Amino acid sequence: MKKSLSKLVLVTIFCLSGRVLGTDVGGLICTNTTWTSAGSPYVVTGASGIVIGCNATLTIEPGVVVKFNPTLAIVAGSAAFGKGNLIARGTEQLPIVFTSTNAPAAPGDWSRIHFTDFAVDATFDGDGNYLSGGILEHVIVEYAGYGNYAAVFAEKSAPFLNYCEIRHNLLEGVKATGTNAPAVKISNSQVWDNAKRGIYITDRGGYKLLNNNIHDNRDGGIYLASSANNTMIGNTISGNTTSDNGGGIYFYSSSGVNILTGNTISGNTAGWGGGICFYSSCGGNTLIENTISSNTANGGGGGIYFYYSSGTNTLTENTISSNTANSDGGGIYFNSSGSNTLTENTISSNTANNNSGGIYFYYSSGSNTLTENNINGNTASRYDGGGINFYYYSGTNKLTGNNITDNTASRDAGGIFFYYSGTNTLTGNTINGNTASDKGSGIYFDNSGNNKISTNAIQDNTSRNGSGAIYFNNSTDTPLYRNTITDNYISSGTTGGIYVTGNSERISLAGNPDDDTYNIICWNDGYQVYNNNGFNADGRNDINAVYVQWGTSDILLIMEKIFDYFDDGSKAFVMFYPFVCPGDFDLDEDVDRVDLATFVENWLRQDCAIPDWCEGTDLDLSTNVDFVDFAYFAENWLLGTGQ
Numbered sequence: 001m002k003k004s005l006s007k008l009v010l011v012t013i014f015c016l017s018g019r020v021l022g023t024d025v026g027g028l029i030c031t032n033t034t035w036t037s038a039g040s041p042y043v044v045t046g047a048s049g050i051v052i053g054c055n056a057t058l059t060i061e062p063g064v065v066v067k068f069n070p071t072l073a074i075v076a077g078s079a080a081f082g083k084g085n086l087i088a089r090g091t092e093q094l095p096i097v098f099t100s101t102n103a104p105a106a107p108g109d110w111s112r113i114h115f116t117d118f119a120v121d122a123t124f125d126g127d128g129n130y131l132s133g134g135i136l137e138h139v140i141v142e143y144a145g146y147g148n149y150a151a152v153f154a155e156k157s158a159p160f161l162n163y164c165e166i167r168h169n170l171l172e173g174v175k176a177t178g179t180n181a182p183a184v185k186i187s188n189s190q191v192w193d194n195a196k197r198g199i200y201i202t203d204r205g206g207y208k209l210l211n212n213n214i215h216d217n218r219d220g221g222i223y224l225a226s227s228a229n230n231t232m233i234g235n236t237i238s239g240n241t242t243s244d245n246g247g248g249i250y251f252y253s254s255s256g257v258n259i260l261t262g263n264t265i266s267g268n269t270a271g272w273g274g275g276i277c278f279y280s281s282c283g284g285n286t287l288i289e290n291t292i293s294s295n296t297a298n299g300g301g302g303g304i305y306f307y308y309s310s311g312t313n314t315l316t317e318n319t320i321s322s323n324t325a326n327s328d329g330g331g332i333y334f335n336s337s338g339s340n341t342l343t344e345n346t347i348s349s350n351t352a353n354n355n356s357g358g359i360y361f362y363y364s365s366g367s368n369t370l371t372e373n374n375i376n377g378n379t380a381s382r383y384d385g386g387g388i389n390f391y392y393y394s395g396t397n398k399l400t401g402n403n404i405t406d407n408t409a410s411r412d413a414g415g416i417f418f419y420y421s422g423t424n425t426l427t428g429n430t431i432n433g434n435t436a437s438d439k440g441s442g443i444y445f446d447n448s449g450n451n452k453i454s455t456n457a458i459q460d461n462t463s464r465n466g467s468g469a470i471y472f473n474n475s476t477d478t479p480l481y482r483n484t485i486t487d488n489y490i491s492s493g494t495t496g497g498i499y500v501t502g503n504s505e506r507i508s509l510a511g512n513p514d515d516d517t518y519n520i521i522c523w524n525d526g527y528q529v530y531n532n533n534g535f536n537a538d539g540r541n542d543i544n545a546v547y548v549q550w551g552t553s554d555i556l557l558i559m560e561k562i563f564d565y566f567d568d569g570s571k572a573f574v575m576f577y578p579f580v581c582p583g584d585f586d587l588d589e590d591v592d593r594v595d596l597a598t599f600v601e602n603w604l605r606q607d608c609a610i611p612d613w614c615e616g617t618d619l620d621l622s623t624n625v626d627f628v629d630f631a632y633f634a635e636n637w638l639l640g641t642g643q
Contacts, residue, residue: 022065026072028081030054034061037094041065043101049111050074053081053118060087062138063094067101068110071146074098076134077118077157085120086113090138092163100143107195108170112149113141115157121182122160128185134159145170150200158182164189172200173217179203185210192216197223198240205229215239221268225252235263242270245305246277247295254281257311261288269296273305273333274323284311284338290318297325300360301333302350309337318345325352328389329360330378339366342373349377356380356389356417357407365394372401380409384444385417386434396423406433412471413444414461424451428610431458439463439499440471441488449476455611457484459621466493466526474502480509481517482611486621488524494563496525501532505540511547516612520621522551528561533572535565541572548576553589583633585616591636599625599633 023039026046030053035042042064044050049072052058058076060066066074077084090096100109115134122133130137136152136159144151151169152161156178166173166189173191176184176199183206190213191198198217201207205228213236214221220242224230237248244250247268251258258281265275274295278285285306292303299305302323306313313334320331330350334340340361347358357378361368368390375387386407390397397418404415414434418424424445431442441461445451453470461469469488472478488496498521500507509529511518521528528550533541543564550558559566564574583591585598599617602608605625608618617625619632 025050027051028053029056029058029084030081032057032059034059035064035066036061037063041067044068044072044074044110046072051078051081052076052084052086053078055083057085057087057120060089060096062090062096064090065097065099067099069101070109071111073111073114073149075114075116077116077120079118083118083120086115086134086159088136088139092138095138095140095165097140098142098144099140102143105143105168107143107168108145109143111146112144113152114149115154115159117156117178119157119159121158122185124185130160130162135162136160136164137162138164140165140167142166142168145195150175151194154184156181158184160184161186161189163187166191167193169194171196173198175200176204176207177202183207187211189213195219197221199223201225201227201230203227207231209233209235211235218242220244220247220250220270222249223252224250224254224258227251227254228258230254230258232258232260233262237263237265238267240268244270245272245279246270247273248275249277251276251278251281251285253279257284257286259286259288260290262290264291266291266293266295270298272297272299272307273301274325275303277301277305277307278309278313278337279307281309281311284313285309286314287318288316292318292320293322295323297327300325300327300329300335302330302352304332305329306332306334306337306340308335311338313338313340315340315342315345317343320345321348321350323350325354328352328355328362330357330380331359333360333362334365334368335362337365339368341369343371344373346374347378348374351379351381353381355383355391356385357409358387359389360385361388361390361394361397363392363394367396368394368398370397370399370402374403376403376405376407378407380411382410384409384412384419386414386436387416389413389417390419390421390424390448391417392420394421397421398425399427399429401428403430404432404434405430408435410437412436412439414441416443417446418444418448418451418475419446421448422450424448426451426453426456428454429456431456432460434461435464436462437464439465439467440469442469444471445473445475445478447474449478451475451478453478453480453483455482457610459484459487460489462489462491463493463496464491466490466495468495468497468499468530469524470498472498472500472502472504472507474504476505476507478504478507480519481511482519484520484610484613484621486520486523490525493526495527495530497521497528497530499530499532500543503533503541505533507543509543509545509548518547518549520549522549522561527563529574530563531572531574532563535570535572539573543572543574545574546577550576551582582619583636591633591638595633599630
């Protein structure tokens with residue numbers, strides 16, 4: 001009973017005193033000092049806070065709590081007192097806490113942890129393991145920010161932050177500045193609920209941000225200005241909001257090459273570039289295996305916004321999905337931006353309230369190469385280019401082996417829109433299931449010449465006003481060969497196939513049966529080819545369509561599938577030659593025993609695809625050689641001229 005009473009008296013004294021029993025500290029640390037768990041909590045008092053100088057090291061043990069009276073800070077190194085080193089290494093079970101003496105605590109109660117130019121920088125071995133110097137590890141920093149400072153401020157210095165939690169601060173969580181300063185490494189840390197950016201970096205390069213969780217900061221996640229050659233790997237950046245650019249990450253005037261690998265950037269909101277904004281970042285940027293999803297831009301670039309970012313931008317195996325732009329480029333917006341290479345990315349279910357649900361290339365966006373990307377389910381809610389929009393001097397574009405499917409445009413070009421965009425090469429792409437409320441359900445070329453279109457499958461696209469799976473307007477010098485253009489639909493209107501208008505000169509559909517370069521254009525709603533070019537005596541506006549596989553060799557049936565001079569004397573011609581009865585696999589104009597042998601060799605195959613569709617035996621282009629194909633073959637048995 002006596003022992004219990006003594007405990008009660010001790011608690012009463014503690015409560016009446018109004019503060020935690022512990023160790024008061026303040027002023028200059030000029031000899032090596034250790035703050036132990038036995039002396040915790042340490043309460044920073046006095047007018048000067050803590051200054052570490054005289055080449056001394058302050059070591060803080062696991063489990064220590066450091067409380068700061070209002071306005072105070074801890075500073076490592078100074079011009080007046082020389083070098084200083086701060087080593088604060090907690091453990092997962094016993095973290096070190098830097099916090100406020102106020103109860104309840106509030107952001108901005110105390111000032112900062114400040115590593116100056118006179119702080120001892122962290123060093124690492126060849127494998128990146130910490131050796132010595134300034135470090136915060138398994139540390140919590142909260143309620144700082146008084147005096148317009150970040151909670152952790154690295155000024156021309158390079159501490160190592162590892163397994164930190166930096167939260168509830170009045171300004172930035174972490175800020176690193178200083179021209180030509182060494183790079184800071186931040187890893188395995190959580191930076192959240194800060195009133196400004198989570199991490200703010202300027203005037204230096206070579207940063208490494210590895211496996212951090214940066215979320216719910218109210219002026220954006222990460223800001224990098226005038227900073228080059230940074231590496232970000234395995235970070236989660238989510239739920240950050242800013243009215244400025246780059247809700248998740250903002251690169252401003254960054255040169256060198258910034259490398260982002262394996263990051264998850266989701267649920268962020270910004271003015272431009274909901275997930276990431278590269279603004280005048282001219283050195284080139286490499287993004288590999290990142291997931292960028294559910295971000296929102298009040299302007300353009302729901303997922304990523306590249307603005308005047310020249311150099312080489314390379315995106316490989318990223319997933320960019322379910323992002324929204326209230327302007328253009330739901331998934332990605334390239335604005336006047338360098339040479340862009342996109343390979344094996346998935347860009348899906350993004351929405352733009354103006355142009356281009358998936359990718360928007362705007363005004364001199366360099367040389368663009370897209371290879372084996374999946375671009376599907378994107379929506380341009382108001383204007384053009386459901387999947388991709390190359391708009392106004394958007395450079396030389398090469399698209400190879402992409403799947404562009406199930407995209408929607410509320411006006412033109414469900415799949416791809418080329419507007420004043422020259423030298424476009426499309427090879428081996430699948431452009432299926434796209435919808436345009438107006439023209440060009442698959443591809444729309446507007447004032448975009450010098451195109452080469454080969455071995456593409458353009459199928460099952462829908463134009464609601466019936467103006468073509470492929471639409472050419474004032475777009476010249478375009479050969480098409482070995483394409484499959486079938487089963488495209490119209491809700492109303494005339495042409496499910498190819499529509500040519502506006503004096504689009506020298507459009508060629510001509511094939512060569514000797515090297516199998518003919519196009520398959522059949523089974524589209526309405527006209528297969530509609531030539532709305534005006535009549536011109538020199539033939540520039542005629543469409544060369546010799547050796548096209550129309551699904552029949554009957555001249556009258558082919559003429560019914562074509563609109564040209566013979567339907568309206570003011571229009572130019574479609575020059576065709578009746579070619580290929582279904583079943584004439586060797587192209588000798590006879591359906592005979594040789595063709596039967598070819599059919600038998602391919603019977604019941606299930607792997608048919610462009611360009612040869614199982615040597616042509618998959619007559620209904622279903623990817624299978626089955627009884628439907630046999631019925632087509634039987635209908636034409638022994639047709640031809642040689643029997």
